[in-house]
Structures are given as structure tokens and as C-alpha cells.
Amino acid sequence: MEPPHFVMFPFMAQGHLIPAVDIAKMLAKRGVTVSILVTPKNGCRVKKVVDRAIASGLSIRVFHLRLPCAEAGLPEGCEHFDTLPSKDHVLNFFKATAMLRDQVQDFIARVNPTCLIADMCFPWATDVATQLGIPRLVFHGTSCFSLSCVNLLENSSFFEGIASDTEYFVVPGLPHRIEITKIQARGSVQELNPESVEIRKQIFNSEEDAAGTVANTFQELESEYINKYANIKSKKVWCIGPVSLCNVEESDKAERGNTAAIEGHECLKWLDSHAPGSVIYVCLGSISRVGDVQLMEMGLGLEATNRPFVWVIRNASDAFESWLSEEKFEERVGGRGLLIRGWAPQVLILSHRATGGFVTHCGWNSTLEGVSSGVGMITWPVFAEQFCNEKFIVGVIKTGVRVGVEVPVQLGMDESGEVQVKRDDVKRAIDELMDGGVEGAERRERARRLGEAAKRAVEEGGSSQVSMTELMQDMVRLKASYSDKSLDATKLDEISSLI
Ligand code: UDP
Secondary structure, X not given: OOOOEEEEEOOOOHHHHHHHHHHHHHHHHOOOEEEEEEOHHHHHHHHHHHHHHHHOOOOEXXXXXXXXXXXXXXXXXXXXXXXXXXXXXXXXXXXXXXXOHHHHHHHHHHHOOOEXXXXXXXOOHHHHHHHOOOOEEEEXXXXXXXXXXXHHHOOOOHHHHOOOOOOOEEOOOOOOOOEEOHHHHHOOOOOOOHHHHHHHHHHHHHHHHOOEEEEOOOHHXXXXXXXXXXXXXXXXXEEOOOHHHHOOOHHHHHOOOOOOOOOHHHHHHHHHOOOOOOEEEEEOOOOOEOOHHHHHXXXXXXXXXXXXXXXXXXXXXXXXXXHHHHOOHHHHHHHHEEEEXXXXXXXXXXXXXXXXXXEEOOOHHHHHHHHHOOOEEXXXXXXXXXXXXXXXXXXXXXXXXXXXXXXXXXXXXXXXXXXXXXXXXXXXHXXXXXXXXXXXXXXXXXXXXXXXXXXXXXXXXXXXXXXXXXXXXXXXXXXXXXXXXXXXXXXXXXXXXXX
8 A cells, every 4th residue: 555645845035944844754754755846946945954864864855946936027046035136136036936836736636635734825736636536735834823813804804994004903703802003914015906806816716726735833833723723714724843853853943944154053152151041142034125224223232131142143234343342342242142144954943941031023934933942032023923923922822921012014025225123122022021020920920831842743643743643544535525536434444544
């Protein structure tokens, strides 16, 4: 009997690719054969991690798709959403991904897998799979809390009754009282343009016809919102996270998503030299681009805390580098500040005992990685669903402190040169998180307990482990029913025993 075969088709951005590879490893560890569809440059990003997984005996295969950049009006080789030259390329990027349809269709027809787990950004994947008799699952990569908010607000006419962009209102129909503004809920200061509205509509429709949703979350974190979202969609949601916890070896934690700009052992040596729970880790994700003046303000705020910190700076401009050296910033903060220019081994840093707080942009992967490590968070949302995730961290699980961002940065790329968060706010939020009297102690205790719950969820018998088993069994049955070649009960049991 052949083992089940799952195809993973992640969107070409770190926040989608990284968890997809984790899911592939988790499935393969349970006896499933996994094929991952990526473009060559995205394949490079995960090559080391995937090669190691294959060498350890896991049945994972990587297949390359050619992204038709030139045909879609993109510069040649522009295969990562997170390295697009400017905001103007966003729609063309989506156009290019839609042109992958024939290649994906050919692949699925050829290998006839058990199911296709395709990113939400590929709405056409539902059609492709359904026509070939394959169940399609949607992977959103975000929380069921923010999916519920978006569905309750964006996909109803609710916003039509909200005149102001910046006045707070209460999100209707949620178990908690969540206050948010229109632009925060949208994660954008502009109304969507007609092409984006169309893409959103297609995403929404493709979910209606899909077999369900795979979510990187866990029951103990947001069970009310998992149920809420499943009810809104009338679909099953398999919660199998936090997927980052499948990375146990130091090398897997250190090389997740990219080769880090600092050696893992160098980073660990630095962290080892600091007291448990004392270090602030600062990273605003893989997409958002922070302007120079805001970066300077952030640095001065970190310096003012007098606490040890690891500060991840992506794409530092020459002007910012000059500022650092003119100010002698690194000498001033001495052994107390570690600057990582480029890709950081985030999970390695967060899971180190010295790390006590996380300044995060509230991307869902980062949020969940913070939760899994049991650290409190300082929330600095930039765009997209990050404001919803901030509400979740601060208002639902209550493990974070807001730095005070009110307005999204359009598509996460700051070109305004303005300062949204002043150095005093950076210091205030960090002090409140790391100290903060009784309230602070309670917040840290909640974070610690959630970290324990996250680890239990992915252990043998934990909620996410059980959900993973269900996912595999459900897909084998569904595929059999789609193919109308109903497997008899004995064969299904035989497959179930394999997984
Ligand atoms: N990440 C990392 N090193 C970095 C920046 C990001 O390992 O220097 C990883 C991080 O651990 C997370 C992912 O990249 O898994 C970012 O995803 P998230 O959803 O948090 O935010 P996005 O980058 O998509 O906005």
C-alpha cells in the first residue's frame, strides 16, 4: 500500500514558505510522502533544511516551477514577494503567480496526490484540484482570530456603516470586546484598488469550494476563534501548530528560511553571556521596511532601556550605516547590544533562556514563535493583518504591551521618512513588559504558561498531534470519495495504521 502523498504549494514569501516546509517535515515524519512546489530561488532558501530532512530519511521532494516574471511585467528573477523592488510590483507579482496554473495542473495530474495544500494566495488552486478529483486545503498562515475579524468585517457590508478611518469601533460577534479602527482592520491606509478587490473575492470564493483549512495555531491558544472561523466558513479547520516547534536541532532552528547573517554558535555564545529572561529581541519580520529616521529612533529607545538587546536590521541604507558609525552606536551600547544585519536565526534566539521579551511586528509566524517560547511581546504592527494579531496578543491572550502604532504603513514599505514611534515609547513599552510591577509579573506568567501549552500541543497525544492524525486520515477518505473508487474499510484501516 502506497503511503498518502501530500503536495504543498506555498506562496513565495518567507512567512508562507517557512511554515509550509515545517508542515512538510511534520507530515513526512508521520509517514506521508510530501512534494513541495517552489520556484528555484525559493527552493534555494529552504534547500539546506530540506536536504537535511531528506538525509534523515524523510520522504520529501522539491519540484521547481518557473515563475513567468517578464510575461507579468516583473524584473527577471523577481521570485520573492519580500524582495520586490517597490510597491508598484505587487499586483504584477500576483499576476505572475496566477500564470503558474498550467504548470501546477500538469504536476497534479501527473502525480495524482492524496491532497493539495495550497496557499490562500492561489485561489485558482481549488479549481485545478477539484477538476482532477483532488481535495484542496487552504493554508492562510495566520490566526483564526484575525481570519474571523476579517470575515466578519471585510466580507460583510459592515464597513459601509463606518465613516471614520481612525475612530475605534467594537468588532461585532466576537467573544472578546475588541476595539479597532477601519484602517487597522484593513491593515492599509488606502481602500483596496479594483484588482485587489477582485483577488480578494477570488480568495474568498475559492475557500468556499475547498475541503477546509489547515491552520498554524493550537486549540489551547484560541479555541473560541477556531470554532468561530470554522462556523463562519462552515468548514473543518485542522489546527496543527505551532509548526516551528518541529525544529529541534540547533541547525534547523538556525537555518530556518535562510542562511542567517550570524553563525548559530556565535549567537548562542552571546546569549549565554546574559542572564535568563533579560534580553530583548527586536525583529519586524521579513517584509516590512522601516525608514532610516524610524530606525534611529528605535535604536535610541533600545539604548535608553539599559537592557541587553538583539536588534535585527534588514536592508540598512548607507545613510543609516553612516549614522550608526558617526554616533558610535555599537561602541556606546558595547556588549549589551548585538546588531544582526540581514537574516536572523529567530527561533534559535527566541528559544534561548536569556531572551525575555520580543519586539514584534505581529506577523503570525513571529507571534506564534514568541508564544511558543513563553516570552512576552511588545507589539509594533506594520501592515496587513498584523493589527488584528496585536489585538489578539494584547486583548485576548494578554501577553503583550503596545508600543502605540495607530496607522498602518502602506504595504509595509515606509517611504515617508516619518517617525511613528518615538524613542520614549520604545523605552516605556519595554520597561512595562520587562518590569511593570504585579501586572508585568502576571503578564510574564501568562506568557510562560502559554509557552508550556504550545509545547504540549505538539507532543504525543497533544491537540495538534491529534489534529494532524485526523488531517491525514480525513484526506485519505476524502480523496477516495472524490475519485469515486471507494476504498473498502480494511484498506482505509491499513492506511490509517501507517499514519
Ligand atoms: N524570520 C527569521 N529571521 C529574520 C526574519 C524573519 O527567521 O531575520 C522568520 C520568522 O521566524 C518567521 C518568518 O520569518 O517565521 C516571518 O513570518 P511572519 O509571519 O512573522 O512575518 P512576515 O515576515 O511574513 O511579515
